[in-house]
Amino acid sequence: MEIEEKIVKKETLFKGNIFDVRCDTVILPNGRKATRDNLEHCGSCAVFAVTNDNKLVLVKQYRSAIFDVTTELPAGKLDKGNEGRMEAAVRELEEETGYKAGKMVHYFDMLSAVGYCDEVISVYLATNLKRTKQNLDDDEFLNVVEIDIKEFKESVLKGEIRDAKTVAGVMRYCLENNI
Template sequence: MEQNKKLSYSCKIFSVWEEDVLLQNGKTTRQSWIEHRPTVAVIPVNDKNELLLIRQFRIPAKQNLLEIPAGSMDHGKESPEKCAGRELAEETGYRAGSLVQLFAGYLLPGYCNEFMYFFLAQDLVYEPLTPDEDEFIEVLPTSFARAAELLKNGEMVDAKSALGIMLAENYLNGQTSFS
């Protein structure tokens, strides 16, 4: 139960809220949390059964990271599927002939309401969109075996990418999706 909710900070990506929360034991506590638009993550797999990973510099991590394509949905203006297609085209230059939702869930529910949809993208066709002006991305076709090595060796440290790759590999090996 929320009481006395106050906006502390807001920017184009997220807002920070503080509120008094009545706990189950009857006590009240002050909590801060981040409000974030829903997001998507796309696991693109080409006709050679390679993942299309991307490498880009991430300011908060202060390093280039290997990731799967991902991004935020426009404020209520697009579906998760439409957002997945847009992010895939912007970040890799490919359009998916087939999109399968593998999973959807909260990323960090202890302090953020960001909800992410994971999609497997196949039947890829090269049709690039103009990338965001602040994104400088390198596309790296990578086998599933190599991606596993990158994760094991700590060369890929993005958690959403680890989950997405495992979901896609399980799905492609006959396990049904979790959505």
């Protein structure tokens, strides 16, 4: 059975700093028309940082979209222009946590909300961390926490940590390391 939709019209409704809002008119596999509201995101990166004593470096940050504080991987959007994903990950790790990685490698890419958004989050694994200085943006307020992987897993299972990129990163790390 054919399941792909064919876009017949794209209309940008809003242009923002992080994303644009678009309404697409599509033809469904059964021939009917429908509309799809989508966000075109500039892309982002996240860093799965592990200290030399095997603790995860996370940040606690207020998120206005959910009116709550989350515990999550250090992360951020790509600066518009020519910033590469690895470059953004290096920048975000030091800005948000005050750590520099002796080694940073691309870990995996994930799609954050495929039902309405094209955002790709590139997750990097950072090890051999060295303490530097946190350098938050003027509008950024967060706390750095270091947590043991087993304690982290318990927090996920209890529903205390719900951020998708963070849960996905830890799931992969645990599967790869038999934790």
